[in-house]
Every structure is written in structure tokens, then in C-alpha cells.
Amino acid sequence: MITASHNPVVDNGVKLVDPKGDMLAHEWELLATELANASDEELDGMVQGMVKKFASDSDAPALVFIGRDTRPSSESLMDAVVMGVEKMGGTFKNFGIVSTPQLHYFVVSHNTNGAYGEPTEAGYFKKMSDAFKKFREIHPLNEKYANQVIFDGANGVGAHKMKVMKTYLEDSLKVEIFNSGEGELNYMCGADYVKVGQRPPDNVPLERGVKYATVDGDADRVLYFFYDDSNTFCMLDGDKIATLIAGYFKELVSESGLALNLGLVQTAYANGSSTHYISENLKVPVACVPTGVKHLHHKATNFDIGIYFEANGHGTVVFSDIATLKIRNSQNDTSMTDKQIMAIKKLAILCDIINQTVGDAISDILLVESILYARGWSIEDWNKSYTDLPNRQLKVQVKDRNVISTTDAERRCQTPSELQDEIDAAIAKYKFGRSFVRPSGTEDVIRVYAEAESQYSADMLAYEVAVIVYNLAGGVGDKPRNPRC
Numbered sequence: 387m388i389t390a391s392h393n394p395v396v397d398n399g400v401k402l403v404d405p406k407g408d409m410l411a412h413e414w415e416l417l418a419t420e421l422a423n424a425s426d427e428e429l430d431g432m433v434q435g436m437v438k439k440f441a442s443d444s445d446a447p448a449l450v451f452i453g454r455d456t457r458p459s460s461e462s463l464m465d466a467v468v469m470g471v472e473k474m475g476g477t478f479k480n481f482g483i484v485s486t487p488q489l490h491y492f493v494v495s496h497n498t499n500g501a502y503g504e505p506t507e508a509g510y511f512k513k514m515s516d517a518f519k520k521f522r523e524i525h526p527l528n529e530k531y532a533n534q535v536i537f538d539g540a541n542g543v544g545a546h547k548m549k550v551m552k553t554y555l556e557d558s559l560k561v562e563i564f565n566s567g568e569g570e571l572n573y574m575c576g577a578d579y580v581k582v583g584q585r586p587p588d589n590v591p592l593e594r595g596v597k598y599a600t601v602d603g604d605a606d607r608v609l610y611f612f613y614d615d616s617n618t619f620c621m622l623d624g625d626k627i628a629t630l631i632a633g634y635f636k637e638l639v640s641e642s643g644l645a646l647n648l649g650l651v652q653t654a655y656a657n658g659s660s661t662h663y664i665s666e667n668l669k670v671p672v673a674c675v676p677t678g679v680k681h682l683h684h685k686a687t688n689f690d691i692g693i694y695f696e697a698n699g700h701g702t703v704v705f706s707d708i709a710t711l712k713i714r715n716s717q718n719d720t721s722m723t724d725k726q727i728m729a730i731k732k733l734a735i736l737c738d739i740i741n742q743t744v745g746d747a748i749s750d751i752l753l754v755e756s757i758l759y760a761r762g763w764s765i766e767d768w769n770k771s772y773t774d775l776p777n778r779q780l781k782v783q784v785k786d787r788n789v790i791s792t793t794d795a796e797r798r799c800q801t802p803s804e805l806q807d808e809i810d811a812a813i814a815k816y817k818f819g820r821s822f823v824r825p826s827g828t829e830d831v832i833r834v835y836a837e838a839e840s841q842y843s844a845d846m847l848a849y850e851v852a853v854i855v856y857n858l859a860g861g862v863g864d865k866p867r868n869p870r871c
């Protein structure tokens with residue numbers, strides 16, 4: 387998948403999907419990095435070396451699925467991928483402009499011989515929209531639910547695909563699309579812009595009480611937001627989405643009487659209030675893993691029903707094979723009560739709305755809308771479940787970001803040696819203070835996260851910690867700026 391996701395339009399990159407639809411295993415990532423950095427002269431030798439090392443059968447037929455985002459540079463990069471595959475004697479299927487989660491869906495559908503779905507765009511849209519409409523058919527409409535979403539497409543592939551999805555949904559969900567491609571990709575719009583800046587996207591008409599969803603440049607992340615009665619901007623991030631899903635699934639599993647364990651996976655960026663709400667109110671087991679979707683996805687597969695979300699809006703639900711079989715087979719179990727059968731039916735339909743292969747903004751919107759519909763909730767009702775602790779994210783430029791190593795799912799630093807003690811001393815000054823730092827895996831920076839009782843405290847704690855990092859971890863360039871100034 388040729389994309390640089392939420393990053394500026396001038397960037398580009400590649401996301402590799404393995405044959406099971408998972409993200410590339412870490413060992414292969416290292417090899418991919420070596421290959422990407424090899425000169426033209428070195429390339430053949432390197433590839434042959436890898437073939438030998440892994441005893442791969444280089445004559446085995448290879449089929450590569452290729453997709454790209456809407457970046458201008460993606461077109462020529464796609465041509466380069468096609469040439470590379472052909473040169474190695476492989477064949478390819480070029481899907482053109484698709485979202486990252488669509489490509490994952492095609493791979494899984496193809497490699498399960500269609501058991502997961504039909505490996506075409508039409509198959510993708512039809513599977514999800516059919517399930518979405520079916521869910522509405524078995525539920526009476528509650529008047530409090532607003533059947534309308536204003537959609538910020540980040541001027542990327544999400545806007546294109548939502549346009550198509552709308553035709554499949556017919557009028558079951560009204561979607562109005564903005565930032566649909568006329569402007570610059572991810573520029574002052576999209577899920578990352580909204581999350582990091584805690585502000586609405588540009589070029590979207592803002593109205594009180596209306597429900598908004600915003601996606602990123604390759605449509606694998608989504609966040610919701612709205613303006614409340616006092617005209618305050620309220621964001622419902624990945625944590626809020628995860629808790630909405632977990633609460634509803636917990637209820638369905640309990641009503642169904644099926645013995646299925648449910649769990650939720652987060653990262654250190656999850657808001658402290660969400661973690662508290664999940665464990666204390668929902669009583670759902672919650673795990674914390676290092677940043678990066680592959681860690682979350684992997685951990686989620688330990689549960690029968692595993693829900694995972696990064697705070698930035700990337701996430702989905704995965705069902706184990708046992709859970710899928712139980713849900714499928716119990717629908718016709720005559721020993722079950724009507725209530726049980728109804729809960730199982732709902733679980734089965736939701737399975738088809740969800741793109742289990744990876745976080746999928748469009749699928750997640752359909753899932754959220756189904757749950758709000760079932761609950762008869764407005765976005766305000768959903769938002770009331772818990773109140774986020776104010777938080778702030780900052781970046782610090784250092785000479786070598788690898789001088790910082792972390793442990794405990796990135797919540798504590800091991801090196802440089804004095805760093806964690808100083809961070810702890812800063813945290814101790816703030817009520818409900820929490821802060822951690824980690825080297826980014828995608829940018830050459832150290833990321834700082836802080837949360838505290840008030841926005842002022844969160845900003846000041848983040849600033850204090852950024853200065854500590856700058857001083858102890860080899861900061862370069864301008865000193866961190868106080869976000870309050």
C-alpha cells in the first residue's frame with residue numbers, strides 16, 4: 387500500500403500487508419529497510435542473499451496486491467512497484483486508489499478463498515453496507531438518534547470511498563462529505579490535525595449539536611467531534627470509540643449467554659479517564675501495549691472478542707475463530723431464548739460490519755452509528771460516559787532519538803539514566819499528573835505526552851517534561867516552547 391497516511395502530501399511511504407492480512411513481521415521490516423536503502427548495484431545480490439537465507443522457493447508463483455493513496459507521487463511509485471514485481475517474475479493485481487484497510491480486506495478475502503468476503507471493491511462495500519442495513523432492520527428507530535454524519539475526508543481516499551459507500555447505504559445513513567479532494571491532503575483537516583491540535587478541521591461548516599467524523603489520509607483512522615450547548619469543541623477519540631464498542635459488546639455477550647471473553651487493548655496514549663472507566667465501570671479487562679497497531683492487533687487476538695484502539699482513532703474488533711463459530715452456530719440453537727437469539731444475531735451482523743483485518747475508518751463509522759442507533763443515543767449522550775483528562779502532546783528534536791529506551795509498554799524510560807527520576811519529580815507537582823516520553827517510530831523526534839487535572843496543568847507538565855528531555859537526551863535546535871505562550 388503506497389501511502390504516507392496522515393502525513394503531509396509531499397511525504398510518501400509504503401505499508402506492507404502480509405499474506406494473512408497482518409502488518410509485516412518485525413524481522414521482515416528490518417530486511418525491508420535494508421532493501422529500501424540498497425543501491426541499484428547491491429539490490430540483486432541482497433535479494434538473492436535473502437532467498438538463500440530463508441530457503442525461499444524463488445520460483446514459487448507470487449501474486450502481489452497493490453494499492454495507493456491519492457498523493458501525486460503515489461502514481462509513479464506504483465509504477466515502480468509494478469516493475470519490481472514483474473522483474474522478480476511475480477504477478478500483480480493493481481487495485482489503484484484504495485484505502486489501506488480495503489487493501490488488507492482484499493488480501494484476507496483472497497487468501498481465505500472468499501470466506502472473509504469477495505476480494506473486490508464491490509465485495510467490500512456490499513458486505514459492510516448489507517450488514518449495516520440489516521442491523522437497522524432488526525431494531526426499532528429511537529428518535530434521539532440522529533441519522534446524519536458530517537464527514538471530513540482529509541482531501542484523501544476516505545472521501546472517495548465514502549462517496550461510493552453512500553450509494554450502497556442508500557438512505558440508511560445520511561453522510562455529507564467535506565474536504566473531499568479539492569484541497570491539499572491532510573492540510574488543516576483530517577483525523578491527525580484534529581486530534582493533535584484538539585480543534586476542528588477547516589472547510590467544514592460548524593454547527594452546534596451536529597455529529598462530525600474525521601478520517602486520515604489513507605482512511606484507517608477516525609475520530610468524532612461536536613459542539614455542545616455551551617459551544618465548546620468536544621472530541622470523541624479512539625478511546626471513546628473503544629469504550630462505546632466495549633460497553634455494547636459486553637451487554638450483547640452477557641445477553642447471549644455465550645461463554646466468550648472480551649478484552650480491550652490500549653497504548654500509553656489512552657486517556658487515564660478512559661482506562662479507569664473501562665476497568666471500573668465497564669469491568670472489561672484492559673491491556674496496555676507499546677504504540678503501533680501491530681502490537682494492539684496481536685494482543686487483541688488473545689481474547690475471544692478483542693477490541694483495540696489507539697487514542698488517535700486507529701482500531702477495530704477481532705473475533706477468534708472459536709467466537710466466530712459459536713456466534714454463527716448458535717443462531718439456530720433451539721434451546722436458546724428469544725432474547726439470547728436476538729443478541730447473537732446482533733453479534734453476527736456486527737461481525738460483518740467490522741473490518742477485522744485492520745482499523746478502518748469507514749467500517750468504524752458504520753459500527754459506531756449502529757451502536758448509537760441501538761442505544762438511541764445522541765453524540766452528547768455518548769460523550770457523557772466519562773470526561774477526558776486534559777492532555778497535551780509535544781515533540782522534541784534530539785541528536786539521536788534512540789538514546790531514549792523505554793519499558794512497561796513505553797510508560798517508563800530506562801535510558802538516559804536520570805531521565806525517569808526527573809520526569810517523576812515533575813509529575814508529582816500536578817494533580818492527576820501523568821506523563822511519558824518515547825522515541826517516535828515514524829518521525830525523527832521524541833514524543834512527550836502529559837495529562838493532568840486542568841488544561842493549564844497538562845500544558846505545563848508537557849512543557850516541563852519536554853525541557854527535561856531536551857536537556858538530558860541531547861536536544862538540538864530550538865528549545866521546547868511553552869504551549870501557553
Ligand SMILES: CC(=O)N[C@H]1[C@@H](OP(=O)(O)O)O[C@H](CO)[C@@H](O)[C@@H]1O
Binds near residue numbers: 698
Ligand atoms: C502518538 C501517535 O499518534 N503515534 C502514531 C505514530 O507513531 P509514532 O511512533 O508515535 O510516530 O504513527 C503510527 C503509524 O500511523 C501510529 O500507529 C501511532 O499511534
Ligand SMILES: [Mg+2]
Binds near residue numbers: 391392602603606607
Ligand atoms: Mg493512516
